[in-house]
Every structure is written in C-alpha cells, then in structure tokens.
Amino acid sequence: MNNSISRREFFSSFVANARGSFASEKTEKQTTQNVVFPPGAQNYLENCNQCNDCISVCPHEAIRVFHGDDEQFAGYPVIEPRTQACYFCEDFPCIESCDTGALVKTKNIKLGLAEIIENNCLPYNGHICRSCVNNCPFPEQAIYCDAEGKPVVNENICNGCGVCVQVCPSDKIGIRIKFMEEKICLSQVS
Amino acid sequence: MSKKYTRREFIKTSAAASAAAGIGVSLFPGMTFANQSGGTNWHKSVCRYCGVGCGVMIGEKAGKIISIKGDELNTVNNGHLCVKAFYLHKAVNSKTRLHHPMIRKNGKLVKSSWEEALDLVATKFNEIRKANGGNALAFYGSGQGETEETYMANKLFKGCIGTNNVEGNPRLCMASAVGGYLSSLGADEPVGLYEDIEKAELFFLAGSNTAEAHPIIFERIMRHKTRNPNVKIVILDPRKTPTDQVADLHLFPKPGYDLAIFNAMAKVLIDEGYADDDFIAKHLVMKNGDGVQDFETYKKFLNDYTPEIAEKISGVPAQDIIKAARMFGKAKTAMTLWTMGLNQRKRGVWANNLVHNLHLITGKIGVPGSDSFSLTGQPNACGGVREGGGLCHLLPGHHLVVKEAHRAKVAKVWGVPASNIQPKPGKHTIAMFSALNEGEIKGMYIMCTNPAQSLPNAKKYWKGLKEQFVVVAESFYPTMTTEYADVVLPAAFWTEKEGVYGCTERRSQYMPLVVAPQGQAKWDAFILRDLGKKMGFEKEFAKYETAEIMWDEYRGLTKGKDMNLMGASYDRLKKVRGLTWPVPTEDHPGTYKRFMAGDPIYDSKFAELAKKEGRRMYFYGPKAKDGKATVWMRPHDDPAEPTDSEYPLALTTGRVLEHWHTMTMTGTAPELNRAVPNAYVEINPIDARNMSIKNKEQVVIETRRGSMQFEARVIDRPVQGTIFVPWHWENKPINVLCIDAFDPGSKEPEYKVAAARIRKA
Numbered sequence: 001m002n003n004s005i006s007r008r009e010f011f012s013s014f015v016a017n018a019r020g021s022f023a024s025e026k027t028e029k030q031t032t033q034n035v036v037f038p039p040g041a042q043n044y045l046e047n048c049n050q051c052n053d054c055i056s057v058c059p060h061e062a063i064r065v066f067h068g069d070d071e072q073f074a075g076y077p078v079i080e081p082r083t084q085a086c087y088f089c090e091d092f093p094c095i096e097s098c099d100t101g102a103l104v105k106t107k108n109i110k111l112g113l114a115e116i117i118e119n120n121c122l123p124y125n126g127h128i129c130r131s132c133v134n135n136c137p138f139p140e141q142a143i144y145c146d147a148e149g150k151p152v153v154n155e156n157i158c159n160g161c162g163v164c165v166q167v168c169p170s171d172k173i174g175i176r177i178k179f180m181e182e183k184i185c186l187s188q189v190s
Numbered sequence: 191m192s193k194k195y196t197r198r199e200f201i202k203t204s205a206a207a208s209a210a211a212g213i214g215v216s217l218f219p220g221m222t223f224a225n226q227s228g229g230t231n232w233h234k235s236v237c238r239y240c241g242v243g244c245g246v247m248i249g250e251k252a253g254k255i256i257s258i259k260g261d262e263l264n265t266v267n268n269g270h271l272c273v274k275a276f277y278l279h280k281a282v283n284s285k286t287r288l289h290h291p292m293i294r295k296n297g298k299l300v301k302s303s304w305e306e307a308l309d310l311v312a313t314k315f316n317e318i319r320k321a322n323g324g325n326a327l328a329f330y331g332s333g334q335g336e337t338e339e340t341y342m343a344n345k346l347f348k349g350c351i352g353t354n355n356v357e358g359n360p361r362l363c364m365a366s367a368v369g370g371y372l373s374s375l376g377a378d379e380p381v382g383l384y385e386d387i388e389k390a391e392l393f394f395l396a397g398s399n400t401a402e403a404h405p406i407i408f409e410r411i412m413r414h415k416t417r418n419p420n421v422k423i424v425i426l427d428p429r430k431t432p433t434d435q436v437a438d439l440h441l442f443p444k445p446g447y448d449l450a451i452f453n454a455m456a457k458v459l460i461d462e463g464y465a466d467d468d469f470i471a472k473h474l475v476m477k478n479g480d481g482v483q484d485f486e487t488y489k490k491f492l493n494d495y496t497p498e499i500a501e502k503i504s505g506v507p508a509q510d511i512i513k514a515a516r517m518f519g520k521a522k523t524a525m526t527l528w529t530m531g532l533n534q535r536k537r538g539v540w541a542n543n544l545v546h547n548l549h550l551i552t553g554k555i556g557v558p559g560s561d562s563f564s565l566t567g568q569p570n571a572c573g574g575v576r577e578g579g580g581l582c583h584l585l586p587g588h589h590l591v592v593k594e595a596h597r598a599k600v601a602k603v604w605g606v607p608a609s610n611i612q613p614k615p616g617k618h619t620i621a622m623f624s625a626l627n628e629g630e631i632k633g634m635y636i637m638c639t640n641p642a643q644s645l646p647n648a649k650k651y652w653k654g655l656k657e658q659f660v661v662v663a664e665s666f667y668p669t670m671t672t673e674y675a676d677v678v679l680p681a682a683f684w685t686e687k688e689g690v691y692g693c694t695e696r697r698s699q700y701m702p703l704v705v706a707p708q709g710q711a712k713w714d715a716f717i718l719r720d721l722g723k724k725m726g727f728e729k730e731f732a733k734y735e736t737a738e739i740m741w742d743e744y745r746g747l748t749k750g751k752d753m754n755l756m757g758a759s760y761d762r763l764k765k766v767r768g769l770t771w772p773v774p775t776e777d778h779p780g781t782y783k784r785f786m787a788g789d790p791i792y793d794s795k796f797a798e799l800a801k802k803e804g805r806r807m808y809f810y811g812p813k814a815k816d817g818k819a820t821v822w823m824r825p826h827d828d829p830a831e832p833t834d835s836e837y838p839l840a841l842t843t844g845r846v847l848e849h850w851h852t853m854t855m856t857g858t859a860p861e862l863n864r865a866v867p868n869a870y871v872e873i874n875p876i877d878a879r880n881m882s883i884k885n886k887e888q889v890v891i892e893t894r895r896g897s898m899q900f901e902a903r904v905i906d907r908p909v910q911g912t913i914f915v916p917w918h919w920e921n922k923p924i925n926v927l928c929i930d931a932f933d934p935g936s937k938e939p940e941y942k943v944a945a946a947r948i949r950k951a
Contacts, residue, residue: 087886122273126260128405129273131848131865134432137885139905145435147416149409169273169848169861 030068081162112160121174132164241566243693284858289709312724333568336689354616370542377811389559392521397531446829452544454500464519466553523559573692582616626654700763830931837945
C-alpha cells in the first residue's frame with residue numbers, strides 16, 4: 001500500500017468517525033435483565049470472588065463489572081451483549097483465568113438463550129429486517145426467519161452469545177438473552 | 191442565486207398545501223392533517239433507497255420530518271418497509287446535511303454565498319468551453335436524481351453547452367440490462383410487472399441476493415411460496431446468501447463462469463421437449479455475430495454446451511444444471527429475476543441475452559406469471575436515466591443522439607438549434623473519468639453521487655478529480671467526492687423537493703415537497719437552471735419555474751414513444767400510487783404487459799397484424815425487426831481477470847440489508863450502524879482453514895490494484911475460492927481493489943469478479 005492510500009484511509013476514517021459521532025446513540029442502563037454471566041458460569045454469585053481476572057483477559061472487552069443499580073449483581077463481572085457480545089473464543093481465556101470455580105469449562109457452554117421481544121422486534125411489527133439472522137454466528141440455524149420473515153430462535157442451537165442483541169437495529173431492543181435457567185438464577189438473586 | 195429567490199420558490203410550490211392545511215381540507219389525497227393524527231401530517235411519497243419503489247408515508251410535524259411508515263395503499267409494498275426506509279427521517283435531519291455552498295480556497299473548502307459559487311462555476315465552465323470546446327465539460331449524474339433533475343442536466347449539457355458527455359451512475363449498474371433488453375426484446379425495460387410474482391410457479395434468481403438488496407420483492411416471493419408450496423425457487427449465485435432461506439436448488443458457479451450454464455439449460459430445455467415451437471416459429475429470430483441464423487444453427491451452437499461441458503467451465507454439477515432446466519421447463523410459469531451478478535460483468539449484456547433466451551424459447555414471456563425481469567438498484571435509474579436519457583448516447587424519452595430526427599425533435603422542444611446537439615455519443619463513464627485524468631475533460635459537474643468511492647479501481651480516478659475543476663452538488667457533506675471538489679453546492683434532499691421517480695416495473699410515482707430545504711439548500715434542477723442562466727442561456731432556462739413545467743415538457747417528448755407517459759400528469763400522479771407506462775392518455779389506467787393485448791400501443795398498431803400471423807405478441811420496440819424478439823448465440827467468455835496462481839481467489843462485492851451505496855444516508859442512523867458497523871470479508875471455512883485464518887482475525891486483501899485490511903468473517907457463504915466484501919464503507923472502499931474492465935457493449939464495469947489473494951495482517 002503506498003502513501004496516498006494511507007493518507008486517504010486516514011482521511012476517510014476521520015470522516016467515518018465524524019459521522020459516527022454525529023450519529024451517537026444513548027446507551028442503556030445495566031439491569032439484571034440485560035446482562036448475562038461470563039461463559040461457563042457455575043453457581044456464579046456464590047463462587048465468584050470478583051477478582052476481575054476474566055475481565056482483564058477478555059480480548060473483546062465483553063466482560064465488564066456490573067454497574068447497574070441492582071445490588072445483587074453489584075461488582076460481579078458480567079456481559080452486557082448490547083454493548084459487546086461474547087465471541088466464544090476457542091480457548092476461553094476467561095475460564096482459564098478463573099480459579100474459584102465460578103467459570104468452568106463444560107461441553108456445551110451456553111450463556112443463555114435469545115428471546116424475541118415481539119413488541120419491539122421490527123418484523124413482528126410489519127417491517128423487514130434480518131440483522132439478527134444475518135449476524136448470528138449460526139445463521140439460519142440458531143435463529144432463522146420464518147415464512148413471514150419473523151425471526152425465530154432455535155433453543156437447541158442458540159448459545160446465548162448475544163450478537164443478535166448487539167446488532168438489533170430497533171429503537172427499542174427487539175431481542176434479549178435470558179438466563180438458561182432463569183428461575184434458578186433469579187432465586188439466587190433473591 | 192439569492193436566498194430570497196429560493197424562499198419564494200418554496201412558498202409558491204407549497205402555498206396550495208399550506209392553504210389547504212389552514213382550512214383543514216385534504217387537498218392532496220393520501221394526506222391527513224394535524225387534527226386527525228396527533229399533530230403529525232402524513233404525506234404519500236416513494237422510498238429514497240433501492241429500485242423497488244416502495245410507497246412510504248412521510249410523517250411531518252411542525253415543519254420537521256419525524257417519522258416514516260409504509261403506504262398501505264401502494265401495491266408495490268402494501269405498507270411494508272425494510273429497516274433502511276424505517277430510519278430515513280434520520281438521514282433528512284442528519285447533522286451531515288450540507289446547508290451552504292462551499293468553494294475551495296487555498297486548498298480548503300470554505301463557506302460561500304450562492305451568488306459567488308454559481309458565478310465561479312459559470313465563469314469557469316464558460317472559460318473551459320471557450321478555450322477547449324464543449325467536450326471539455328462533462329456531467330455525471332445519478333439514478334437517485336429525479337427525472338426533472340436529469341432533464342435539466344440534459345438540456346444544459348447536451349442542448350446548450352453542446353456536449354454529449356452526460357453520464358450517470360446507472361452506467362455502473364443497469365447498462366447491461368438495457369443492452370440485454372434492447373438486443374433481445376427490442377426495447378428497454380421489462381415486459382411485465384411485480385404482480386407477476388404472485389402468479390409465478392418458478393423463480394430463477396440469478397446473481398441476485400434479493401433478500402438483502404430488494405427486501406420487499408423477496409418478501410413478496412416468500413409470502414407467495416408459503417401460500418403455494420408448489421412454487422419452486424432456483425438460485426444461481428457463487429455465494430450462499432440470506433435469499434437461500436427459500437431456495438429449492440442452488441447452483442454455485444465460479445464468479446464470472448455462468449454463461450455456459452444458461453446455454454446448457456437452453457440445450458436441456460430444447461432436447462427434452464420443453465421448447466415452445468409455435469412461439470419460436472412465429473415470434474423469434476436466431477442471431478449470432480454473423481447475423482440471422484436458423485433454429486438448427488442455434489441447436490448446433492448449443493451442442494458445445496452440454497451440461498457436462500458447462501460443469502467443466504462453471505464448476506456446477508451437470509446434474510444440478512439439468513435439474514434446474516427441468517424445473518424451469520416443467521413449471522407452467524417462470525420468472526427470472528437478476529441484478530448486479532449478471533449486469534456488472536465484462537459480458538453483462540451476453541448474460542442478459544442468455545437469460546432472455548430461456549424465456550423466449552419456452553414461450554415463458556408475455557403470460558401472467560412469466561417474465562424475464564431485471565431488478566434495478568436505484569430508485570430512479572429506470573425513470574430518470576434510462577427513460578430520461580441521462581447517458582451519453584441518449585436523449586430524453588427513449589430518443590438517440592445519433593438520429594437526426596430525434597435531435598431535431600428534442601432541440602425544438604428545448605428551444606435550441608438542432609446543431610447544438612452533437613450527433614456522436616459522448617464518453618461513457620469509465621472513458622469520461624479517464625479523460626478527466628488525462629485532462630481532456632477539464633470541468634465536471636457531479637450531481638447526487640459519490641464516484642470517488644463508487645467507481646471501480648477508484649483510486650486511479652482520484653487524480654482527475656483532484657486536478658480538474660470539479661463541482662459537486664450533494665445533500666451530504668463530507669463524502670469522498672467532496673474531498674476533491676472545487677465547489678460544493680448544497681442540494682435539497684428527498685422530502686424537500688417534488689418530482690417523479692420511476693422504479694423497476696416501469697412505474698412512475700410522484701414525490702411531494704413536504705418541508706422547506708434545510709439551510710440554503712436548493713433543488714438540483716433549480717441549481718442547474720440557474721447555472722444555465724448564468725452561463726448565458728437566460729432565454730433557454732427562463733420558463734422552468736416549477737417542477738411541473740419540467741415534467742410536462744419531458745412528458746411531451748414521450749408522446750408516441752414506447753414509453754408513452756402522456757397520461758401521467760402531476761395532477762393524476764398526486765392521486766394514484768404511480769402509473770406504469772405506456773400510459774398514453776389521462777384516462778388510461780397504465781399497462782400490465784407490453785407487446786401484447788392490453789398494451790395500448792399493441793392494441794392500436796399491431797394487434798391486427800399479429801392476429802393475421804397467428805401471434806400473441808408483437809415486439810414493436812425500436813431494435814426489433816418485424817416484431818420479433820432475438821435469441822442470441824452467446825459463447826462462454828472468461829472474466830477480464832481470471833484467478834491464477836498469484837491471485838487465486840475471486841473477489842466479489844455486494845450489499846448488506848442495512849446499508850446502501852456509500853452510506854451517506856444509512857450512515858446517519860445509529861441503529862443501522864449498530865447492525866453492521868464495519869466492513870468485513872467473508873471467507874469460506876475450508877479456504878480459511880487452508881490459510882489458517884481464524885474468525886474475526888485481521889486480514890489483508892490484495893489485488894493488482896492495491897491492498898486493504900479487513901476483519902475476517904469465516905462463514906459458509908461464499909463458494910470455495912471466492913471471497914465477498916460488502917462495498918459500503920468509506921474507510922474500507924473495496925471498489926479501489928475492483929477491476930475497471932468493462933463490457934464492450936454496455937460499457938458497464940466488471941465489479942463482480944476480480945482476482946485477489948489474502949494474507950494475515
């Protein structure tokens with residue numbers, strides 16, 4: 001690549017950034033409803049000692065400290081897919097870094113399950129959109145469009161990575177990741 | 191021109207509407223007033239994005255566009271919209287809108303007045319014209335400009351300045367389809383309409399990712415298939431796309447090697463008795479490079495394209511080709527839809543011809559549910575540029591610069607001497623930008639498009655844009671092209687101007703002016719008119735005070751032509767959801783199928799003749815002889831840059847659902863940026879494993895024209911040996927790596943195939 005391309009690239013990334021900042025978007029507040037635990041969470045609220053090692057090794061900065069108002073999750077490392085979904089690294093550095101047993105490597109790691117919020121999802125309201133399906137790492141499998149173009153989650157394949165939540169272009173998010181065993185999680189919480 | 195004038199013009203055109211609003215009367219159908227819907231006024235219009243031509247309702251409150259919804263009465267989309275259109279109001283109100291003219295001084299673009307900017311352009315253009323002749327000037331327009339805008343540009347450049355160097359970006363997307371329709375069917379644009387979708391039994395989607403590029407068409411196909419499980423869908427595409435969701439059969443050719451497949455399908459259709467011999471005998475002629483041939487010669491020609499030979503050339507299993515042909519033959523009705531995968535090719539016209547062949551030899555044309563139907567990419571590529579004559583060899587209303595009678599007719603309407611219009615076609619897009627590089631063209635006016643990013647091998651053409659005098663009229667700032675502009679003029683955006691868009695299905699639809707242009711922005715047609723006046727054509731441009739005057743003059747030129755729009759007056763267009771030409775009179779409802787009963791031109795001129803000859807169609811277009819369509823014998827031809835050991839991968843490009851073109855509009859909606867924030871390269875998992883490239887890794891794509899870094903998306907979409915990059919992002923302008931070789935007939939560049947290699951960054 002010669003000089004003039006790089007100069008142009010510099011310039012245009014400036015333009016793109018400028019446009020991006022014009023088009024900035026307010027971020028949502030974290031709640032127990034819009035975060036999930038990092039990969040391999042086991043009895044997480046009891047086992048995790050909040051050492052934050054998983055946060056420091058996450059290459060995609062997906063794991064962050066919970067900073068919502070809810071006290072039950074306060075200080076725990078969590079993933080808020082709307083900000084950054086989990087990319088399911090092959091070697092799971094987060095799990096490797098955990099020595100308290102809060103994150104454990106198991107065969108089928110799932111963070112949770114995607115769940116369409118029909119009131120907010122564009123195709124359920126007469127518009128055509130397939131961002132979740134197009135961007136899913138298992139497109140047409142974990143989530144697919146039905147005959148009417150509405151996205152449907154296949155709970156057997158979805159691993160709750162949250163890419164669909166991150167990319168959803170609806171004003172009000174049309175999809176969320178619910179905890180795998182929401183009841184257990186919530187009972188832990190309460 | 192001063193601010194005062196603009197305001198007056200605005201008031202003039204909107205006075206009627208505001209008067210009506212004041213007394214609470216609905217003047218324009220499709221418009222409801224404040225008291226009826228919570229303070230929001232809804233105005234019937236057309237979507238600003240792709241060529242489908244969806245009806246939208248523009249929600250305006252207190253002089254601001256606040257919302258967009260689908261128009262439920264519009265037959266194109268029945269109220270449905272894709273996610274892009276849903277956020278269109280964000281583009282209208284974007285902070286990237288340009289509000290004042292700018293002039294480059296000491297290397298920097300600085301704010302100026304209209305007076306100063308237009309004076310400078312007029313003086314400079316006149317100097318160039320005087321010193322180097324009219325052909326040293328050029329106009330580069332857009333399939334997104336309104337018909338009225340292109341009409342003004344045509345008059346100024348072809349009629350007054352006297353150069354045919356008038357082009358538009360449809361050269362980069364639709365020219366091969368035009369060439370295909372003209373050479374095969376004798377006249378440009380499809381025979382049927384979208385309503386054939388609901389009547390078709392088989393869809394052949396060739397080189398079209400319909401689900402993402404034309405979402406509403408895809409939705410119609412999908413609904414139709416759900417209701418009628420016997421409907422089958424065959425896809426021909428080197429890449430698995432979201433469109434595959436509905437596919438019954440997918441053929442994966444190597445990019446650029448599909449011509450043989452069409453010929454092989456034709457061979458199977460004839461060999462297995464699916465050909466319509468009666469239709470062939472009465473309606474068709476066979477041609478090759480040497481002229482008219484008989485049917486036997488065609489059959490002999492096809493012997494070179496057995497499915498097995500086609501398999502060797504294309505990489506698609508012979509069994510699949512046979513299966514596809516049989517599905518096509520067995521289906522009572524079939525519709526082929528295609529777009530850039532066939533058009534943006536070194537042999538784009540041939541690919542188009544071969545698709546038409548399939549429909550012609552089986553008689554699957556001119557019947558409800560059967561059509562060879564080209565999808566357009568831009569909202570007014572058909573209306574403004576193909577019909578409006580915005581290319582270097584055309585004049586408005588399907589007239590040609592090479593025909594003396596056409597020049598005389600148009601010159602008379604324009605009020606200019608016929609000798610002003612040059613008899614030779616001007617330079618096509620690539621030749622035009624090459625001439626700009628070489629300094630043969632010294633001044634260029636660019637309207638509503640972003641060639642610095644969108645041209646193939648784009649970097650090569652930055653030189654000319656930088657060195658010569660370039661004027662850019664644009665609603666958004668900055669773009670890659672304004673970086674090179676000497677003068678940037680703020681153009682009124684969609685909703686801030688009225689005019690007509692003509693979509694894929696020959697449908698012309700009216701768009702109202704809803705709010706005043708932002709800042710000092712001005713309607714493109716008025717900018718061109720005022721520039722014309724300043725250049726000394728005061729008399730020629732005096733009469734164009736409203737859009738309707740321009741439209742009526744243009745409409746007059748279509749009288750008696752195959753694209754007769756005489757019945758499409760503004761009054762009528764404001765009431766209806768578009769009219770499909772030919773529509774010769776104000777009481778004519780518009781035409782469903784051309785060249786057959788029900789088409790007013792056929793009924794009045796050719797029905798009797800056809801009846802005598804026992805025919806059901808008469809291809810009366812200007813390029814057809816004796817009313818017959820042409821089956822072309824087009825051989826296989828390699829792409830301009832085949833893959834080799836040095837560059838082993840085929841690079842192909844395309845769209846994603848959430849973004850459009852160079853993102854000046856979709857980039858303003860944070861929701862759309864969130865959905866697809868960055869460019870990426872799709873790599874087949876097997877190729878990725880062989881190159882030990884992991885998902886999300888940074889890789890560098892290299893072609894003979896340069897290199898660029900992308901994030902790898904390892905996914906089972908492109909066929910092995912092919913990589914795919916969406917082309918929208920300004921910071922990753924993949925078109926810089928595309929080849930600028932072009933089709934010798936249509937002059938459309940081969941964006942879809944380039945040889946590339948990939949390495950880890």
